[in-house]
Amino acid sequence: MTAIHVADDERVRVALADRSYDILIGRDLLAEAGAHVAALGARTIGVVTDENVAAIHLPAVAASLRRHGLTVETVIVPAGEKSKSFETLGFVVDGLIAARVERGDVVLALGGGVVGDLAGFAAAILRRGVRCVQAPTSLLAQVDSSVGGKTGINSPRGKNLIGAFHQPSLVLADTSALDTLPPREFRAGYAEVAKYGLIDDEAFFGWLEANHAEVFAGGPARTRAIATSCRAKAGVVARDEHEHGDRALLNLGHTFGHALEAEVAYDGTRLIHGEGVAIGMAMAFRFSAALGLAAPADARRVEAHLAAVGLPTSPKAVPGPLGGPEALFRHMQQDKKVERGRLTFILAHGVGQSFVSRDVEAAQVMAFLESELA
Ligand SMILES: NC(=O)c1ccc[n+]([C@@H]2O[C@H](COP(=O)([O-])OP(=O)(O)OC[C@H]3O[C@@H](n4cnc5c(N)ncnc54)[C@H](O)[C@@H]3O)[C@@H](O)[C@H]2O)c1
Numbered sequence: 001m002t003a004i005h006v007a008d009d010e011r012v013r014v015a016l017a018d019r020s021y022d023i024l025i026g027r028d029l030l031a032e033a034g035a036h037v038a039a040l041g042a043r044t045i046g047v048v049t050d051e052n053v054a055a056i057h058l059p060a061v062a063a064s065l066r067r068h069g070l071t072v073e074t075v076i077v078p079a080g081e082k083s084k085s086f087e088t089l090g091f092v093v094d095g096l097i098a099a100r101v102e103r104g105d106v107v108l109a110l111g112g113g114v115v116g117d118l119a120g121f122a123a124a125i126l127r128r129g130v131r132c133v134q135a136p137t138s139l140l141a142q143v144d145s146s147v148g149g150k151t152g153i154n155s156p157r158g159k160n161l162i163g164a165f166h167q168p169s170l171v172l173a174d175t176s177a178l179d180t181l182p183p184r185e186f187r188a189g190y191a192e193v194a195k196y197g198l199i200d201d202e203a204f205f206g207w208l209e210a211n212h213a214e215v216f217a218g219g220p221a222r223t224r225a226i227a228t229s230c231r232a233k234a235g236v237v238a239r240d241e242h243e244h245g246d247r248a249l250l251n252l253g254h255t256f257g258h259a260l261e262a263e264v265a266y267d268g269t270r271l272i273h274g275e276g277v278a279i280g281m282a283m284a285f286r287f288s289a290a291l292g293l294a295a296p297a298d299a300r301r302v303e304a305h306l307a308a309v310g311l312p313t314s315p316k317a318v319p320g321p322l323g324g325p326e327a328l329f330r331h332m333q334q335d336k337k338v339e340r341g342r343l344t345f346i347l348a349h350g351v352g353q354s355f356v357s358r359d360v361e362a363a364q365v366m367a368f369l370e371s372e373l374a
């Protein structure tokens with residue numbers, strides 16, 4: 001039997017009774033994926049990936065799986081947010097069925113959050129559910145999307161409106177894969193890292209303010225940021241898997257951010273998810289300040305840190321024409337946190353003091369959006 005070696009590193013447990021799983025974080029995990037996946041007892045592995053990741057990382061993963069006696073079938077989709085569509089979902093599911101991926105087999109999502117959400121959803125519905133291993137290759141996917149079981153695709157009317165909760169059986173976060181990630185994508189993923197500090201961990205946010213250059217450079221600070229993020233998310237998901245309460249905090253910045261992504265029709269050249277989240281988090285803090293809930297200095301602190309790493313903080317930073325406040329408000333009304341027609345916001349009393357609010361009036365939202373877009 002092959003010994004399973006975890007490089008430097010970190011193991012975070014997501015505690016969900018009989019659906020508990022590990023997140024392994026470390027260098028070179030993709031090259032030893034076969035050992036980890038073989039331990040799950042599948043025969044065929046349906047690897048779903050995108051064109052960019054396939055060109056760089058698929059050969060090593062496929063070779064490792066084959067070395068451990070596994071049959072490898074691959075489905076490759078175009079890179080980018082537009083692949084979170086019914087059309088691409090159909091292509092993926094059909095590819096997995098054609099490859100005879102059975103109920104006892106495993107779908108391996110190799111890529112960023114787009115592949116993770118798409119392949120995870122395909123696994124949730126294929127033969128009424130097969131297991132999924134997430135092998136996240138972007139920073140965003142390593143700190144957020146590969147963990148917690150939210151899977152799905154977009155509707156032209158809004159982000160992630162079609163999907164299912166389907167927890168992975170294992171997450172393999174190979175930090176060396178980030179060496180090939182384009183800088184814009186690394187920066188965008190960093191927005192979700194900062195999010196965990198802003199939600200409820202001011203000390204982590206302060207650490208990021210002091211150490212962001214090391215996180216961007218790689219090495220132990222990067223691994224620490226990823227592990228801290230995964231621990232934070234694992235804790236929330238274990239408490240509230242299906243988002244009846246606390247899990248909504250992970251949506252900090254997303255009510256505004258998702259509206260912007262829908263407004264640009266998921267055009268990844270104008271705006272990518274993490275950038276939308278950065279703008280949305282800055283907006284959430286400015287909105288909190290405008291409502292008298294947070295000090296304006298806290299909003300300025302958030303903006304200053306996001307700007308320091310090169311992230312946008314205003315909707316006016318999105319290139320090209322944007323619809324007005326009414327258009328953004330219409331998108332926000334499709335948010336999954338809407339209850340009885342009322343918007344839910346994640347607001348903050350300060351850095352690390354976020355909370356869920358259902359007390360905001362539509363008129364206050366419209367006035368704020370007008371000021372943001374003026
Ligand atoms: N399910 C969740 O809980 C959750 C959480 C956060 C975000 N998301 C979703 O995740 C998506 C965003 O994910 P993302 O930012 O990873 O985008 P992405 O999947 O589009 O990946 C970003 C880009 O980087 C490329 N790439 C990925 N890894 C690479 C690597 N190692 N080397 C070179 N290129 C690489 C991809 O091909 C793509 O072009 C959005 O759809 C968002 O809604 C989901």
Ligand SMILES: O=C(O)C(=O)C[C@@H](O)[C@H](O)[C@H](O)COP(=O)(O)O
Binds near residue numbers: 144150159192243250
């Ligand atoms: O895991 C969660 O819960 C999150 O909200 C994490 C977010 O970063 C992520 O973008 C998620 O996909 C958004 O969820 P949604 O329910 O608003 O679509």
Ligand SMILES: [Zn+2]
Binds near residue numbers: 144277
């Ligand atoms: Zn997100």
